[in-house]
Amino acid sequence: MPADPTAADARKPAASRRLPEEAAAIVDELDGFRRDMLRFALLQLRDRASAEDAVQEAMLAALESADRFAQRARLKTWAFSILRNKIVDAIRRRTREASCAAGENEMNDDDFNPLYTADGHWQREMRPATWGNPEQAFENRSFWAVLDACLDDLPPATARVFMMREMLGLETGEICRELSMTANHCWVVLHRARMSLRLCLDQKWFAGAGEQR
Amino acid sequence: MISCRHAARLLSEALDRPLSAGERAALRLHTLLCIGCRNYRRQLALLRQACRRRASGEDAMPSTED
Numbered sequence: 001m002p003a004d005p006t007a008a009d010a011r012k013p014a015a016s017r018r019l020p021e022e023a024a025a026i027v028d029e030l031d032g033f034r035r036d037m038l039r040f041a042l043l044q045l046r047d048r049a050s051a052e053d054a055v056q057e058a059m060l061a062a063l064e065s066a067d068r069f070a071q072r073a074r075l076k077t078w079a080f081s082i083l084r085n086k087i088v089d090a091i092r093r094r095t096r097e098a099s100c101a102a103g104e105n106e107m108n109d110d111d112f113n114p115l116y117t118a119d120g121h122w123q124r125e126m127r128p129a130t131w132g133n134p135e136q137a138f139e140n141r142s143f144w145a146v147l148d149a150c151l152d153d154l155p156p157a158t159a160r161v162f163m164m165r166e167m168l169g170l171e172t173g174e175i176c177r178e179l180s181m182t183a184n185h186c187w188v189v190l191h192r193a194r195m196s197l198r199l200c201l202d203q204k205w206f207a208g209a210g211e212q213r
Numbered sequence: 214m215i216s217c218r219h220a221a222r223l224l225s226e227a228l229d230r231p232l233s234a235g236e237r238a239a240l241r242l243h244t245l246l247c248i249g250c251r252n253y254r255r256q257l258a259l260l261r262q263a264c265r266r267r268a269s270g271e272d273a274m275p276s277t278e279d
Contacts, residue, residue, distance in 0.1 A: 036270055080270035112218075120216025127249035134259045144272045147263055165229070166261060167268035172229045183230075191225035198256050 026066045026075070030059050033076050037083050043151055044087045044163050054090050058083035084168050091164065095178055112195055128198070131206045143205060150200035154193055161186060162193035215239045220250045224257060 034055065041051035062079045115126045122128070137143040151159060161179065164170045170178075176186045215223075220243045223236055232240065244250050266272050 033270065040268070040270070076270045080268065084268060116216075116218050120218035122217045122249040128252035128256055130252055131256055131259060134262060138263065138266060138272065143263075144267065147267060163264075166264035169265075169268075187226050187229055190229055191222050194225050194228075194257055194260060195221070197260055198253070201260070202256075 023063060023066055026063055027059075029075055030062060030079060033079070034059070036076075037079065039148070040080070041083060041087055043148055044167065045090055046156060046159075050090050050094075054083060054086040058086045061086070088164075088168050088170070091160070091168075092178065112192075115195075128202075129206075131202075137205065146201065146205045150197050150204065153200060154196060158189055158193050158196075161189045162197075165190055214246070215243050217243075217247060217250055220244065220247070221253055224250065224254050228257065228261065 037055045037058065038051060041054045042048065045051045045054065058079060061082050062075075115123060117123055131137075151163070154162065161175060161181075164175045164178070165172065172183055172186045172190070175181075176183050179186075181189075220240060223232060223240050224244075226232065227240070244254060263272075
């Protein structure tokens with residue numbers, strides 16, 4: 001295998017690179033969930049070109065280390081773990097280039113005032129209700145589309161912090177160093193993101209999924 | 214007793230940092246008495262679970278079947 005294969009090579013038909021049969025099968029399999037990977041990368045990076053790049057890099061890295069990967073049934077999980085690393089790299093490159101953008105476009109805490117009474121208790125109709133069995137939601141494909149839509153509705157700076165934490169699994173210390181924010185600011189942003197997502201899922205999914213009190 | 218507004222903030226921060234003993238006690242007392250905040254805690258757990266699944270590619274998105 002060449003030392004510097006271009007990203008596009010990973011998509012070429014197997015024959016043109018004279019890949020071993022094993023590798024060709026892996027390319028086929030990776031291609032099978034390429035769209036899932038792209039959708040995930042797009043959600044994180046919000047930029048088509050860098051999302052495509054991250055997916056190509058991840059597919060190539062997956063292929064190149066395929067011999068170290070024995071258990072084929074978990075190929076998708078494995079490819080996604082590589083993809084997550086590529087996305088973190090892309091975010092790091094981006095935050096190094098751009099000056100700190102924290103504060104831009106962010107939600108104000110007052111947005112949640114209507115949820116509470118003056119003394120800080122839940123308004124009766126805003127009080128979180130039972131969501132029922134999560135497994136039932138997770139098995140439903142439309143649930144994941146609703147989740148993506150709710151994530152897309154977050155202000156970009158808020159979404160970035162939330163997804164670095166909950167999807168890429170970074171610690172808040174790493175996130176605030178990366179984005180030059182204080183730890184406290186980071187916790188507040190995460191709190192706002194969870195609050196918004198909870199409301200969004202409640203309205204767009206769980207409220208419509210039947211009376212679950 | 215702490216307010217729901219304060220409890221909601223602590224329930225979120227508990228996912229990101231270790232709470233102090235005092236914060237843990239205040240939260241435990243509050244959630245013992247408040248069904249809304251108990252539900253909120255479960256919803257945050259579900260949200261985290263959903264995001265981890267989404268990030269591992271193990272959700273039930275279309276086009277996953279070969």
